[in-house]
Amino acid sequence: MQYKTPSGTRDILAPEVCLWQQMEAKACELAQRAGYTEIRTPVFENTELFVRGIGEASEVVQKQMYTFETPGGESLTLRPEITAPVMRAYLEHSMYKTGAFRKLYYLGPSFRYERAQKGRWRQFSHFGVEAVGSADALLDVETIALGWDILTECGVPGLKLMLNSIGCPGCRPAYHDALRQYVTKQKDKLCEDCARRAEENILRILDCKKEQCRAAMKDVPRIPDFLCADCAEHFGAVRKGVEQYIPDWELETHLVRGLDYYTRTVYEYVAGELGSQNAVGGGGRYDQLVEELGGPETPSVGFALGLDRIVLSVQSAGGDSPVVRAPVVFFVSVGDELRPEVQKMVVELRRSSIAADMDYEGRSVKAQFRAANRLGARFVAVLGPEEAASGMVNLKDLSTGSQQQVPTSELADRIANG
Ligand code: HAM
Numbered sequence: 001m002q003y004k005t006p007s008g009t010r011d012i013l014a015p016e017v018c019l020w021q022q023m024e025a026k027a028c029e030l031a032q033r034a035g036y037t038e039i040r041t042p043v044f045e046n047t048e049l050f051v052r053g054i055g056e057a058s059e060v061v062q063k064q065m066y067t068f069e070t071p072g073g074e075s076l077t078l079r080p081e082i083t084a085p086v087m088r089a090y091l092e093h094s095m096y097k098t099g100a101f102r103k104l105y106y107l108g109p110s111f112r113y114e115r116a117q118k119g120r121w122r123q124f125s126h127f128g129v130e131a132v133g134s135a136d137a138l139l140d141v142e143t144i145a146l147g148w149d150i151l152t153e154c155g156v157p158g159l160k161l162m163l164n165s166i167g168c169p170g171c172r173p174a175y176h177d178a179l180r181q182y183v184t185k186q187k188d189k190l191c192e193d194c195a196r197r198a199e200e201n202i203l204r205i206l207d208c209k210k211e212q213c214r215a216a217m218k219d220v221p222r223i224p225d226f227l228c229a230d231c232a233e234h235f236g237a238v239r240k241g242v243e244q245y246i247p248d249w250e251l252e253t254h255l256v257r258g259l260d261y262y263t264r265t266v267y268e269y270v271a272g273e274l275g276s277q278n279a280v281g282g283g284g285r286y287d288q289l290v291e292e293l294g295g296p297e298t299p300s301v302g303f304a305l306g307l308d309r310i311v312l313s314v315q316s317a318g319g320d321s322p323v324v325r326a327p328v329v330f331f332v333s334v335g336d337e338l339r340p341e342v343q344k345m346v347v348e349l350r351r352s353s354i355a356a357d358m359d360y361e362g363r364s365v366k367a368q369f370r371a372a373n374r375l376g377a378r379f380v381a382v383l384g385p386e387e388a389a390s391g392m393v394n395l396k397d398l399s400t401g402s403q404q405q406v407p408t409s410e411l412a413d414r415i416a417n418g
Pocket residue numbers: 080081082083112114119120121122123124125126128129130258259279280281282283284285286301302303304305306307308309
């Protein structure tokens with residue numbers, strides 16, 4: 001039997017993993033700079049949280065959840081997204097009692113049972129932010145600009161923002177009526193799933209990617225034309241900010257997003273060079289979610305980025321290849337009996353914050369030099385019987401070719417100042 005990663009999952013190896021580390025560090029740095037603090041929640045939660053939070057009729061809940069029963073009889077689900085868990089934590093820790101407003105960010109794996117293809121995985125990584133406890137339109141703008149800046153800093157090519165407002169429960173019924181009237185006339189042209197959606201969750205039809213449904217929905221009434229005065233004013237303020245900070249954006253009146261908790265602002269970031277799975281992130285306002293989960297009124301907004309797709313788009317744009325960190329100094333020991341002595345120096349240098357390494361594969365002296373070169377070390381430190389007897393090391397600077405005898409007690413200083 002050959003063991004392989006399950007379909008839709010993969011191992012991330014060097015040097016690609018270095019690109020991941022860079023992207024993750026950038027995202028965290030920018031979020032922290034904007035006043036967000038990290039939150040870590042479990043990778044599985046009670047199934048009910050997602051059914052309630054994301055919505056029973058959503059594609060994610062109906063088809064994509066990894067749900068399992070524990071030996072104790074509980075139903076748990078691997079998180080398909082992290083907004084509902086963060087809101088669960090917000091409530092569980094009564095954050096609303098100690099100053100309702102919070103800015104939180106997170107990074108970690110999510111799981112969806114989707115048809116695996118390029119850019120669509122069954123385990124993938126989310127980086128997201130949630131600004132909890134304010135309906136201020138400027139906060140929508142802040143999150144939109146933050147997501148944009150992270151993606152730009154990561155070097156995502158051909159970036160574009162798609163923006164829409166889907167209104168509030170107050171103005172949605174009028175739109176639903178108009179949509180229903182339109183859909184009734186187009187029903188025969190829709191796919192099987194959309195025929196079902198027409199009964200269960202009509203807004204989702206706007207989200208269908210199938211060509212036949214897109215064609216049938218081409219002249220559908222536009223959601224922004226049905227917004228109530230408050231939602232229209234809110235959306236106007238969001239657009240004003242977006243115009244100011246986002247160089248490439250579009251009003252996408254079909255955009256509704258795949259999760260049911262959204263109200264008012266919704267948005268997606270799309271990248272060039274990714275084909276059909278081109279959404280590198282998405283988000284929006286979810287003013288009712290906390291109440292839906294049993295908490296007080298807590299209007300909130302946020303987004304999540306898909307790190308797998310960010311990395312894919314940066315790779316396809318052919319940017320600099322990430323480099324595995326090289327040792328600053330590689331040790332060559334002449335004779336096996338000196339290896340413990342070499343190891344002592346390696347450990348001490350590492351404790352002085354210098355990346356140092358040595359051979360563990362029984363290589364000849366010549367091969368140890370070759371390894372130092374291959375790894376990209378700046379210095380080679382040679383310890384032979386003569387050096388050991390006099391408390392010295394022969395330090396060769398591979399960038400200049402110069403070499404000198406250095407007392408072992410001064411090695412760290414020489415390398416640090418080298
Ligand atoms: P989402 O649009 O479902 O939103 O996911 C965000 C991003 O995760 C997508 O734009 C995409 O880049 C990536 N993604 C989703 N599914 C996959 C997959 N199967 N394989 C690879 N990447 C994927 C949310 O999850 C919301 N919680 C975002 C949010 C936060 N809304 C408000 N706050």
